[in-house]
Amino acid sequence: xxxxxxxxxxxxxxxxxxxxxxxxxxxxxxxxxxxxxxxxxxxxxxxxxxxxxxxxxxxxxxxxxxxxxxxxxxxxxxxxxxxxxxxxxxxxxxxxxxxxxxxxxxxxxxxxxxxxxxxxxxxxxxxxxxxxxxxxxxxxxxxxxxxxxxxxxxxxxxxxxxxxxxxxxxxxxxxxxxxxxxxxxxxxxxxxx
Amino acid sequence: xxxxxxxxxxxxxxxxxxxxxxxxxxxxxxxxxxxxxxxxxxxxxxxxxxxxxxxxxxxxxxxxxxxxxx
Numbered sequence: 001x002x003x004x005x006x007x008x009x010x011x012x013x014x015x016x017x018x019x020x021x022x023x024x025x026x027x028x029x030x031x032x033x034x035x036x037x038x039x040x041x042x043x044x045x046x047x048x049x050x051x052x053x054x055x056x057x058x059x060x061x062x063x064x065x066x067x068x069x070x071x072x073x074x075x076x077x078x079x080x081x082x083x084x085x086x087x088x089x090x091x092x093x094x095x096x097x098x099x100x101x102x103x104x105x106x107x108x109x110x111x112x113x114x115x116x117x118x119x120x121x122x123x124x125x126x127x128x129x130x131x132x133x134x135x136x137x138x139x140x141x142x143x144x145x146x147x148x149x150x151x152x153x154x155x156x157x158x159x160x161x162x163x164x165x166x167x168x169x170x171x172x173x174x175x176x177x178x179x180x181x182x183x184x185x186x187x188x189x190x191x192x193x
Numbered sequence: 194x195x196x197x198x199x200x201x202x203x204x205x206x207x208x209x210x211x212x213x214x215x216x217x218x219x220x221x222x223x224x225x226x227x228x229x230x231x232x233x234x235x236x237x238x239x240x241x242x243x244x245x246x247x248x249x250x251x252x253x254x255x256x257x258x259x260x261x262x263x
Contacts, residue, residue, distance in 0.1 A: 051215030184231030
């Protein structure tokens with residue numbers, strides 16, 4: 001099948017993850033993965049981002065598919081249940097707002113910058129080697145640490161389910177995917193809600 | 194001579210469970226799938242040859258091959 005330029009976006013996703021190990025401020029670029037899908041779904045009413053441009057999905061299908069790092073088993077039923085998907089979306093939202101709150105605390109001067117990346121919302125890893133100061137307020141760095149935690153955590157979850165089930169199992173419960181699908185449903189006013 | 198009639202199979206998407214990720218589109222050799230309004234995958238039955246590639250690829254395993262009347 002003919003390859004398009006957007007079939008190589010997995011390179012950007014991989015680069016993003018690697019850059020976070022060198023300078024945490026690159027984490028800000030990850031906002032593109034949040035805004036582009038939302039804009040596409042709001043403006044065009046499609047899941048064009050998931051369908052074409054999602055570099056993370058491509059990375060999973062490359063590693064799980066061509067590299068064979070997947071058992072290719074069916075995903076458990078509860079994981080594709082809409083309540084699990086919506087629940088995960090809400091959980092993700094809560095964690096995201098908690099991260100924004102921590103950023104706000106650093107901006108307001110109530111709390112000092114903590115140079116850690118929190119994996120799976122639990123494990124705090126020292127990440128000071130990827131922070132070399134910022135021209136802006138330390139709050140911008142706090143956001144970068146928090147946002148990179150979100151991105152790395154979701155990548156790890158994606159890798160786990162890639163290995164256990166099918167390569168792109170992450171797509172089933174991806175909060176962005178769930179959110180853009182909800183937007184598309186609302187926008188297209190479907191009866192299948 | 195008696196001829197064995199094999200029933201044709203076509204891909205069928207579970208509308209309630211489909212997450213519209215679009216993994217199936219990429220593997221369909223006949224371009225028979227589209228994501229309908231960002232809500233679910235739709236199979237164009239006249240193009241589908243029932244090869245099952247989409248069913249294997251689907252991360253949620255929500256595509257099944259079903260026999261259809263000829």
